[in-house]
Amino acid sequence: MTYAVALRLEHGLVFAADTRTNAGIDNIAQYRKLQLWCIEGDRVLVLLGSGNLALTQSVVSLLDEAMAAEPSEGVATLLNAPNMYRAARVVGDALREGRRIDGAALEASKLGFSASFIFGGQIKGERPRLFQIYPEGNFIEATDDTPFLQIGEHKYGKPILDRVARADMRLGEAAKLMLLSFDSTLRSNLSVGMPIDVLIYERDSFNVTRGKRVGADDEYFRNLSSAWSEALRQAVSKIEEFKV
Structure with a gap:
C-alpha cells in the first residue's frame, strides 16, 4: 500500500510519499512513487501514485511515451498543457487509458482497478x-480552506x-508537519514503510532544488519522532483527568 500527501501553500508546494509496496507479508519491495517533470523557467510537475503498482507505473509510462512522441497538433501532453487544469486532464486521460487496457482483466480476476494520484506543480502564468x-480519471483541486490532499493509507x-x-505555513514547517503525519502512519500501519521521498517546490522558481529521501536512520526524523512522542505525553499529563 502507500501513503502520499501534498500541501499547497502561499509559498509553494510540498510533496511526500513512502516507497513500500507489497504483495503479501513475504513479498515486500521499495519503489519510488514520486515522479518529477521539469522544464526550467516554464513548468514543474509532480505526480504521486497510490494503488496497484503495475497500474500506476503504466500511467507514468503512458505520460512519458506521449511526451517522447513527435509533437502532434491538438494532442495534449504534460509538456504543452497551457495550465495545470489541462495538465491534470492529461493525467486523468492516461488513467482512463490504463483502465481501458487493463481494467477488464483486473475486474475478471477480482483484483479490481485500483490507482489514484496526487498531481501538482506550477506552469508559468498561474499560481x-x-x-x-x-x-475514474476525474479530480478535485486543493483550496485555501483545505490545502492538503492525501491518497493511500491516509487515516x-x-x-x-x-x-x-x-x-500560510512556511515550506519547511509544512514539511515537518507532513513527516509527523508519516510518523503516526508508520506506527499504526505496516503496509507503509520508509524511506520517504520529500520534495519542496518554491513558488515561481520553476526549478526544484530541495528534495530528500528520508530513511529509517535519518537523524532529523528520529529526533522529530522522539520529540513528538514526548510532547504528546506531556500534553496528556497536563490535561485535567476525567472524573465521574
Whole structure:
C-alpha cells in the first residue's frame, strides 16, 4: 500500500510519499512513487501514485511515451498543457487509458482497478495548483480552506493535518508537519514503510532544488519522532483527568 500527501501553500508546494509496496507479508519491495517533470523557467510537475503498482507505473509510462512522441497538433501532453487544469486532464486521460487496457482483466480476476494520484506543480502564468485524481480519471483541486490532499493509507496521518495545516505555513514547517503525519502512519500501519521521498517546490522558481529521501536512520526524523512522542505525553499529563 502507500501513503502520499501534498500541501499547497502561499509559498509553494510540498510533496511526500513512502516507497513500500507489497504483495503479501513475504513479498515486500521499495519503489519510488514520486515522479518529477521539469522544464526550467516554464513548468514543474509532480505526480504521486497510490494503488496497484503495475497500474500506476503504466500511467507514468503512458505520460512519458506521449511526451517522447513527435509533437502532434491538438494532442495534449504534460509538456504543452497551457495550465495545470489541462495538465491534470492529461493525467486523468492516461488513467482512463490504463483502465481501458487493463481494467477488464483486473475486474475478471477480482483484483479490481485500483490507482489514484496526487498531481501538482506550477506552469508559468498561474499560481501553483494541486489536484487529487481518482481511479475514474476525474479530480478535485486543493483550496485555501483545505490545502492538503492525501491518497493511500491516509487515516492515521490525517488528524494532525486537519488540526495544523494552513495555507500560510512556511515550506519547511509544512514539511515537518507532513513527516509527523508519516510518523503516526508508520506506527499504526505496516503496509507503509520508509524511506520517504520529500520534495519542496518554491513558488515561481520553476526549478526544484530541495528534495530528500528520508530513511529509517535519518537523524532529523528520529529526533522529530522522539520529540513528538514526548510532547504528546506531556500534553496528556497536563490535561485535567476525567472524573465521574
